Amino acid sequence: MASASEGFLSVSLASVVEDVLKEHGTRFSDTNLASRKADEAEVLFDIMAAARRNEAAEWLRMVLGVVAAKGLPNEPSEEELRLGLRNGIILCNALNKVQPGAVPKVVANPGDTIQQPDGAALSAYQYFENVRNFLVSAQEMGLPTFEASDLEQGGKSARIIDCVLSLKSYAGWKRMGGHGTWKSSANLKPSNSSKHLLRKNSENSKSSLLRSQSMSDSDHLRDAYLFDGDVSAESSETITSGPLNMLVHAALSNKKPEELPMVNSISKDNNNCTLINMKASIGPLSSDNGTEEIGGRIFINSKEQGSNKMSKGEMSKEKILMRQLICNQDKAIQELKHALQSTKVGIEVMHMMYTDEFNKLGESVHGLSNAASGYHNVLEENRKLYNQVQDLKGSIRVYCRVRPFLAGQLSNNCIGSFDEGSISIITPSKNGKEGRRSFNFNKVFGPSATQEQVFSDTQPLIRSILDGYNVCIFAYGQTGSGKTYTMSGPKLLNEQTFERTLEIRNTLEKGLNVPNANLVPVASTSDVMALMNIGQKNRVVGSTALNDRSSRSHSCLTVHVQGRDMTSETVLRGCLHLVDLAGSERVDKSEVTGERLKEAQHINKSLSALGDVISALAQKSSHVPYRNSKLTQLLQDSLGGQAKTLMFVHISPEMDTVGETLSTLKFAERVSTVELGAAQVNKESGEVKALRQQIASLKEALARKETDHQNVLPSPDPIHIATPSPVHPSRQSSGAYLSSQTTHRQPMEEVRNIEVRGNVVLRRRVPSFDLQDLLTTNDSFPWPLSSSRMNHPNKDDKQIVYNDWVDKVMVNKQDTVATDGNSMIDWDGSYGTSPDIFYHQSLSDMRVHPDEQFHKKGITGKDSSYEMNRQRKESFYAATDGSDDLDVATSDSSEAEMLWQFNLQNVHNTYNESGSNIKKPQTKTPDIR
Ligand SMILES: Nc1ncnc2c1ncn2[C@@H]1O[C@H](COP(=O)(O)OP(=O)(O)OP(=O)(O)O)[C@@H](O)[C@H]1O
Structure with missing residues (x-):
């Protein structure tokens, strides 16, 4: 539109302009410049001729008086002049006035001195007598003469007028004393050319014009009759105030300066030039017209003519020229x-x-x-x-970020194009459609996207943590593609400082846990950032050919948030897992060897296990191999549990890595198809909490009774204790669980290390943790390891050791508790009162509820063959501070890949630096079957 x-x-607009210009163009282009000049000259000639005629008649009437010269009207036409002078009486009388007795006998009408106007009363002979006498006398006086026949026919008045005006000039000379010899200008040699100035575009251009005109006019008249010596003041005056000037003045007086045309009248005779320049505002000045333009001024050459008499041809030529000039200028003005x-x-x-x-x-x-x-x-x-639909489906959101070219990199780009939600990759080696592959994601960030833009899009997800959801954001992509940059920001962190190997364990009681990791209360964002920095410092990084500071470990930061609605007493709990995965790499490109090569293999293996899990989830496979790697176990809650999950896939723009980029994006595309079901809020109303407390106290009472009872009976092997336990609704039957799982996702605390094999579903119920309790009531928590307990495991710890399942790991984990100023979040100030409390925990839950004990025993007591096998297998593994020997122990269940490191000293100096106290088991756990 x-x-x-x-x-x-x-x-x-164009057509209007075109029309106007066309009209202009047509008018001007059609006009022949030469003919226009000729027209102008003709008109001007007429004007000049009329002026001279009037001047002659006026002088005759003045000399003879109006009565004697009554046959000659004022300002006569050419014909009137001819008729008035035809009988020669006026001419003879005028001559006699100037030169008394010059014509001794003037024949007049007998008895009537008053001439007839047309001279009809006189005979032709008498006319001739008078005219002949006049001409003879004039000739004797040296006046220019004419033919007597000129008075008989029209169109010949110019020479008659010249003669009369010569007589006038003669009279003037005589009146001035008659010094020297009077000469007609026709007999003089050309005078030096004179120049008159006309100021171009001057404000007073009209007066300049008139002055110029006067001067030109006077020059012209002076050309006709020049005296030997200076021109008298009188003659000058007469000339400058001549009728021609008046005529021109009258013609141009109503014109604006800009409307005055240039009128050049040229009369050329033997290289002499007379030129009348009226104005040079419009129309071109030709170089051969006697004008010169110097310094913005127009100079008009006026050369004395060789003769004051023009030939007939010259006259008519000049007349035509001037007439045309004037006419054309007028036309041009119009x-x-x-x-x-x-x-x-x-x-x-x-x-x-x-x-x-x-x-x-x-x-x-x-x-x-x-x-x-x-x-x-x-x-x-x-x-x-769309996001809501995604949420309902529980789809994993996938954001894609393209790293910009780094300094010194060749900008050979494999990114074809991208917009808000799609990106296309060019593969030059393939043709046609194959050569350009497009991918759609929830959001695509281009190379110029800032951290702020990234955060603003991620913010809603973060907010939902405060609404009681668990959120997992994990960065995925090949090495050097910008994962750490996105997750930690552009600031490069300090030198790597303290490196400590931590372990990840997977126990029946606690699930996946990191014994030596800390749960540190935090009160502000900067506290969290400080902890992140510590973690980053301790993260294993190494230089490879692809990245100067390549992360050689996965990193996970978990932020637990708990809020309490003060009015309804509802407690909301959410946690945020920020997982910065180590990058996949092609070892031939990263050129790593030795330890780095080993790391790369572990990294790639764990990432490929992640791929298997995604694959199984995407296909809705009945078996999801979470346990094939610690990474997938770690992410299990996020991939199969109830968290809202965002995968931040990173790609490099270089053409060199287009293969890796494509496989990364294909993987991400697959991840986006995974539907996990709607996430649920970790919300516990006041009523529920009261009921829970009631149950807990009842359980305590029951436990006390049992203890009393056991004091009477011999103690059984703890493993074989089959204590009746309350059956969780989700475990009432595996079939019931399966059906419920397919329709909706379980709350976070309900879903831990779920392993689905065929129709057999085993899951351990881990009740929700209360962060406040967790930080204050150590004794009720089965695994908050104080240093003494870690060094000297008691009987319960032994139980834990025997059931632990440990992988070789370099551990770096920070679990922090975050708060913000939101009034929804009510933090107990008692955190600060128990600074020496450290917790290790799985990423999915914080502690084992007392209920868990029953549950565990319930499982073992139920003789689930799978669970028994698993227990038996796990019992082979034990934890040690070292990790090398654990490699072997873990190899059949999962590769060692979770590389955690954590500077515990930096976090809290009360921490027992001896690390994990978990010992390798000496004997195998008996086969329960
Ligand atoms: N968006 C970005 N803007 C500017 N520089 C970036 C950006 N993303 C990454 N970089 C730079 O690219 C380099 C590699 O980034 P980074 O270390 O984050 O990659 P990575 O994917 O974490 O690599 P690895 O998997 O090897 O640890 C760094 O120098 C980083 O500063």
Whole structure:
């Protein structure tokens, strides 16, 4: 619509301008410059001839008096002049006045001194007598003469007028004393050329013009009759105030300076030039017309003519020229006026059209911007709805980020294009469609995306932690693609400082846990950042050919948040896992050897296990191999549990790595198809909490009774104790669980290390933790390891050791508790009162509820063959501080891949630096079957 209007506007404007210019062009191009000049010259000649005629008649009437010269009207036409002078009486009398007795006998009408106007009373002979006498006398006086027949026929008045004006000049000379010899200018040699100045575009151009005209005119007249010596003041005056000037003055007086045309009258005779320049404002000045332009001024050459008499041909030529000149200039003025007028009209029309179009465009733009904002709103709404649908489905959100080229890298780009939600990759080795592969994700961030932009899109997800959801964000991508940059920010951290090997254990009681990791209360964002920094410092990094500071371990930061609604006493708990995976790498490209090569293999293996899990989830396979790696076990809650999960896939833009980029994106595409089911809020109303407390106290009472009872009976092997336990609804039957699992996801605390094999579902119920309790009531918590307990495991610890399942790991884990200023979150100030409390825990839950003990025993007592096998297998493994010997122990269940490191000293100096106290088992656990 806009472009159509624009097109219309430009076409309209263009056509108007074109019309105006065409009109101009036609007028001017059609006019032949030469003929125009000729016309102008002719008109000017007429004017000059009339002026000279009038001057002659005026002088005759003045000399003879109006009565004697009554046959000669004032300002006569050429014909009137001829008729008035035809009988020769006026001429003879005038001559006698100037030169008394020059014509001794003037024949007049007998008895009537008053001449007949037309001289009809006189005979032709008498006329001739008078004229002949006049001519003879004039000739004797040296005046220019004419033929007597000139008075008989029209069109010959020029020479008669010259003669009369010569007589006038003669009279003037005589009146001035008659010094020297009077000569007609026709007998003089050409005078030096003189130059008169006309100021171009001067403010007073009209007066300049007139002055110039006067001077030109006077030059012209002076050309005719020059005296030996200076021109008298009188003659000068007479000349400058001559009728020609008056005529021209009258003709041009109503003209504006800019309307005055240039009028050049040229009369060339033997290289002499007489030129009348009226104005040089319009029309070109030809170089051969006797003008010169110097320094913005126009100089007009006026050369004395070789003769004061023009030949007939010259006269008519000049006349024609001048007439044409004037006429054309007048025409040109009219045309210019017309053109100006039409241009003005054109401009007005254009202005109107422009305004109109502008208004229309404004309306269109307004409409478009409304539509655009509406469109954006709809898009935003769509995005929200889409996310809601994703949430309901429990789909893993996938964001993609492209790292910019780094300094010194060749910008050979494999990214074809990208927009909000899609990206295409170019593979030059393939042709056609194959050569460009597109991927769709929830969000795509280009190379120029900032951390702020990334965060603003991730923020809603983070917020839902405060709403009681668990959130897991994990960064995935090949080495050097920017995972750490996204997860930790652009600031490079300090040198690597203290490195300590921590372990990840997987026990029946506690599930996946890191014994030596700490749970540190935090009160602000900066506290969290400080902890992150400590973790980063202790993370194993190494230089490879692909990344100077390549992370050689996966890193996980867990932030636990608990809030309490003060009015309803509802407790909301959420936790955020920030997982920065080590990057996959092609060892031939990363050129790693030795320890780094080993690391790379572990990293790749764990990532491939992650791929298997994703694959199984995507296919809704009945078996999901979480246990094939610690990484997948770690992410199990996020991939198969109830967390809202975001995978942040990273890619490098270089063409060199297009293969890795494609496989990364294909993997990410697959991840986005995984549907986990809707996440649920970790919400516990006050009522539920009261009931829980009631149950707990009842259980305690029951436990006390049991203890009393055991004091009477011999103590059985703890493994074989089959204590009746309350059966969790989800475990009432495996079939029931399966069906419920397929419809909705279980709360976080309900889902731990779920392993699904065929129709057999074993899951351990781990009740929800209360963070406050967790930080204050150590004794009720089965695995908050104080240093003494870690060094000297008691009987319970032994139980734990025997059931532990440990992989070789370098451990680096930080579990922190975060809070913010939100009033929903109510933190107990008692955190600070127990600074020496450290907890190790699985990422999925914080502690084992007392209920767990029953549950565990319930499982073993139920003789589940799978669980028994697992217990037996796990009993082979034990933890040690070292890890090398654990490699072997873990190899059949999962590769060692979780590389955690944590500077425990930096976190809390009360920590027992001896690390894990878990010992390798000396004997195998008996086969329970
Ligand atoms: N968005 C970005 N803007 C500017 N520089 C970036 C960006 N992303 C990454 N980088 C730079 O690229 C390099 C590699 O990034 P980073 O170490 O985060 O990659 P990685 O994927 O974590 O690698 P690895 O898996 O080997 O640990 C670093 O120098 C980092 O500063």
